[in-house]
Amino acid sequence: QSALTQPASVSGSPGQSITISCTGTSSDVGAYNYVSWYQHHPGKAPKLVIYDVTNRPSGVSNRFSGSKSGNTASLTISGLQAEDEADYYCSSYTTSNTGVFGTGTQVTVL
């Protein structure tokens, strides 16, 4: 159950688009279309922004989108805004019926 691999940090200017990658294995990310993404502001509860690879929960901005190719999933934030500055985590269901999170990515809005 090794953590999924994410870049430690990604940055962009307001209005730009950024993409965060999440690399796993054929036993997790590559096994099912059950990858989720969370936005986490320190001191607050994590917020689900993408589930089942591409789906957005009600109320989440359409600036957030997800995709997957093989063992790597991606989260794209378009039209970057100051409020998007946070930590982002991916997670995946695994073939062992467990969950696994990514290492986390700190997003900075320049």
Added chain:
Amino acid sequence: EVQLVESGGGVVRPGGSLRLSCAASGFTFHNHGMSWVRQAPGKGLEWVSGLNWNGGSTTYADSVKGRFTISRDNAKNSLYLQMNSLRVEDTAFYHCARDGSYIGLDYWGQGILVTVSS
């Protein structure tokens, strides 16, 4: 409004035990699987354990397997995590979360701090 409120955290010595509770409200509790997720100070999120709607299927991270037990009481709208043989590395904020879709955790509690220290 969906609410998840954890309780039962605190300071415990290595080798000790603690039982966390999570009180759920604002949704039909028995319709959803639930999970526990933790975050050690300065570290990332770690999935700890999950169970299905009736508690008949439970799973654990390797790091806690054999030491932690997840359970639920649907009559009381409550989720539990019994933590035994606690280690210093179990120190973390523990969150309960509702499973919307295969580890798509759509609602989270604020978390409760567990500190394991001598």
